[in-house]
Amino acid sequence: xxxxxxxxxxxxxxxxxxxxxxxxxxxxxxxxxxxxxxxxxxxxxxxxxxxxxxxxxxxxxxxxxxxxxxxxxxxxxxxxxxxxxxxxxxxxxxxxxxxxxxxxxxxxxxxxxx
Amino acid sequence: xxxxxxxxxxxxxxxxxxxxxxxxxxxxxxxxxxxxxxxxxxxxxxxxxxxxxxxxxxxxxxxxxxxxxxxxxxxxxxxxxxxxxxxxxxxxxxxxxxxxxxxxxxxxxxxxxxxxxxxxxxxxxxxxxxxxxxxxxxxxxxxxxxxxxxxxxxxxxxxxxxxxxxxxxxxxxxxxxxxxxxxxxxxxxxxxxxxxxxxxxxxxxxxxxxxxxxxxxxxxxxxxxxxxxxxxxxxxxxxxxxxxxxxxxxxxxxxxxxxxxxxxxxxxxxxxxxxxxxxxxxxxxxxxxxxxxxxxxxxxxxxxxxxxxxxxxxxxxxxxxxxxxxxxxxxxxxxxxxxxxxxxxxxxxxxxxxxxxxxxxxxxxxxxxxxxxxxxxxxxxxxxxxxxxxxxxxxxxxxxxxxxxxx
Amino acid sequence: xxxxxxxxxxxxxxxxxxxxxxxxxxxxxxxxxxxxxxxxxxxxxxxxxxxxxxxxxxxxxxxxxxxxxxxxxxxxxxxxxxxxxxxxxxxxxxxxxxxxxxxxxxxxxxxxxxxxxxxxxxxxxxxxx
Numbered sequence: 001x002x003x004x005x006x007x008x009x010x011x012x013x014x015x016x017x018x019x020x021x022x023x024x025x026x027x028x029x030x031x032x033x034x035x036x037x038x039x040x041x042x043x044x045x046x047x048x049x050x051x052x053x054x055x056x057x058x059x060x061x062x063x064x065x066x067x068x069x070x071x072x073x074x075x076x077x078x079x080x081x082x083x084x085x086x087x088x089x090x091x092x093x094x095x096x097x098x099x100x101x102x103x104x105x106x107x108x109x110x111x112x113x114x
Numbered sequence: 115x116x117x118x119x120x121x122x123x124x125x126x127x128x129x130x131x132x133x134x135x136x137x138x139x140x141x142x143x144x145x146x147x148x149x150x151x152x153x154x155x156x157x158x159x160x161x162x163x164x165x166x167x168x169x170x171x172x173x174x175x176x177x178x179x180x181x182x183x184x185x186x187x188x189x190x191x192x193x194x195x196x197x198x199x200x201x202x203x204x205x206x207x208x209x210x211x212x213x214x215x216x217x218x219x220x221x222x223x224x225x226x227x228x229x230x231x232x233x234x235x236x237x238x239x240x241x242x243x244x245x246x247x248x249x250x251x252x253x254x255x256x257x258x259x260x261x262x263x264x265x266x267x268x269x270x271x272x273x274x275x276x277x278x279x280x281x282x283x284x285x286x287x288x289x290x291x292x293x294x295x296x297x298x299x300x301x302x303x304x305x306x307x308x309x310x311x312x313x314x315x316x317x318x319x320x321x322x323x324x325x326x327x328x329x330x331x332x333x334x335x336x337x338x339x340x341x342x343x344x345x346x347x348x349x350x351x352x353x354x355x356x357x358x359x360x361x362x363x364x365x366x367x368x369x370x371x372x373x374x375x376x377x378x379x380x381x382x383x384x385x386x387x388x389x390x391x392x393x394x395x396x397x398x399x400x401x402x403x404x405x406x407x408x409x410x411x412x413x414x415x416x417x418x419x420x421x422x423x424x425x426x427x428x429x430x431x432x433x434x435x436x437x438x439x440x441x442x443x444x445x446x447x448x449x450x451x452x453x454x455x456x457x458x459x460x461x462x463x464x465x466x467x468x469x470x471x472x473x474x475x476x477x478x479x480x481x482x483x484x485x486x487x488x489x490x491x492x493x494x495x496x497x498x499x500x501x502x503x504x505x506x507x508x509x510x511x512x513x514x515x516x517x518x519x520x521x
Numbered sequence: 522x523x524x525x526x527x528x529x530x531x532x533x534x535x536x537x538x539x540x541x542x543x544x545x546x547x548x549x550x551x552x553x554x555x556x557x558x559x560x561x562x563x564x565x566x567x568x569x570x571x572x573x574x575x576x577x578x579x580x581x582x583x584x585x586x587x588x589x590x591x592x593x594x595x596x597x598x599x600x601x602x603x604x605x606x607x608x609x610x611x612x613x614x615x616x617x618x619x620x621x622x623x624x625x626x627x628x629x630x631x632x633x634x635x636x637x638x639x640x641x642x643x644x645x646x647x648x649x650x
Contacts, residue, residue, distance in 0.1 A: 001553060003553065031606075042553060065477040431638065
């Protein structure tokens with residue numbers, strides 16, 4: 001499947017409740033021939049807060065300004081939640097089902113500062 | 115030192131293109147200097163973003179157009195791209211007509227016969243000339259536009275009246291508020307052009323600027339752009355002094371330079387024509403390339419003037435194709451003034467899409483490190499973005515409401 | 522595991538350059554496998570080119586873009602793909618370990634125009650100093 005399909009999918013928990021659209025995909029991996037090399041892989045998904053805080057970099061904290069845009073995206077950035085790959089039941093383009101409930105998902109800011 | 119002066123002078127001369135020329139002359143004839151404040155605001159805004167994008171280029175060693183797609187996403191970036199393509203097509207069309215009309219004035223050969231000739235010369239020059247040479251020539255020749263400033267002096271104006279007009283930001287008795295606001299948007303679109311913003315950016319990449327070149331760049335911006343703005347206000351002033359009281363509106367390209375002829379005689383007129391020629395012809399080369407770069411960077415193609423044309427085939431095809439399209443449009447005898455007004459208004463509608471990614475990257479500490487935006491950059495940048503967003507939203511309604519500014 | 526990154530700022534929409542530093546396109550999309558429940562999908566290929574972009578954009582524009590590009594394609598199945606293990610570095614741009622010449626599926630339009638249109642004109646092989 002394509003990353004673009006993931007980015008336009010909806011996340012649904014085991015009770016059928018929708019967590020909204022996937023706004024970002026978190027990846028990990030080290031290119032190159034060295035010892036630490038690892039293939040690129042999807043480690044998790046991000047939902048909640050609307051698209052802009054993620055597209056503009058405020059949700060992951062790489063953008064801290066300008067003040068006006070940070071303020072406008074602050075609430076959305078706080079609402080973002082991280083869906084670890086381990087929780088995904090089915091990787092079906094369009095609808096991604098997860099085990100457990102939406103409420104158990106960690107907030108993205110907590111996940112990033114672990 | 116020489117390079118620095120060259121840079122500043124190019125910035126001054128390169129400020130005025132056909133959009134500015136037409137908009138400033140039109141505005142001066144109808145509103146006097148009541149819209150000069152828009153030029154002041156535009157200069158501050160574009161200077162802020164020119165500095166920001168040059169700083170980004172210094173840090174990332176990539177040209178500024180590179181950022182747009184990664185920050186806006188391919189969807190919105192495509193909207194901006196299509197807008198830029200359409201605007202450039204229209205402006206180049208108007209510029210080709212402008213040069214052809216000037217040649218018609220000089221030779222009495224009908225301008226439609228000149229259009230393909232001018233297009234062929236442009237094609238030859240973009241194939242052969244290095245980019246920086248073009249930029250320098252264009253900028254320096256554009257300095258002849260300073261003749262407009264001289265003309266203002268020579269017309270021995272009633273200075274208090276000029277001052278009063280400039281400090282009364284309301285429409286004069288003969289004009290309506292919608293028309294006034296329409297021309298606010300028009301001037302914004304004409305004077306805050308993406309090309310100016312990225313003016314230093316390409317040079318910075320090709321000349322491999324480092325952080326120490328930043329100071330030089332900032333001086334270029336702080337001196338060059340305001341002087342360019344002064345030129346723009348001079349064009350407004352000259353049109354005001356000659357046309358306003360008589361109630362004459364600017365309807366033909368020739369009328370934009372006529373006031374200089376009245377002030378300074380044949381020599382002045384010749385210099386003004388040279389300046390207009392440089393501004394329009396030079397701008398044709400610049401905007402064709404600028405749009406070509408923008409498209410190439412959206413799709414990630416290699417681009418010309420760095421690679422030989424055969425290795426940047428898509429880029430070359432797009433630039434040549436755009437020129438041919440504009441030539442075809444120019445042959446339809448559409449009025450260059452109307453076309454220019456439409457072009458700058460459309461440019462205003464997509465302007466926020468050019469500012470936003472630059473502002474976002476400027477604030478990205480992971481990319482910018484020490485060179486990230488400070489308070490001043492961010493404040494001016496946010497205000498400019500806000501103003502341009504309001505203008506963008508108001509542009510098309512005002513265009514329709516005032517029927518292209520005619521009422 | 523907190524050293525994961527947003528795909529938007531690392532791979533997606535980033536410029537791809539080959540081993541010679543030549544720009545060959547953008548990462549228009551990424552292909553990953555389906556690892557089943559609880560697994561981590563591995564990114565197998567970078568997708569580059571107007572066809573991949575058109576598929577991603579969707580809508581009328583996207584479909585048009587993809588359809589035109591598919592017509593010009595020389596390979597039979599799907600948009601141009603670059604195996605993900607050819608990525609050498611992605612600190613600022615996505616650098617590949619190989620040259621464009623080793624990637625016959627990529628930049629088809631570029632090659633076609635270069636061969637059939639641009640190279641026929643004089644001066645096409647000269648670059649600036």
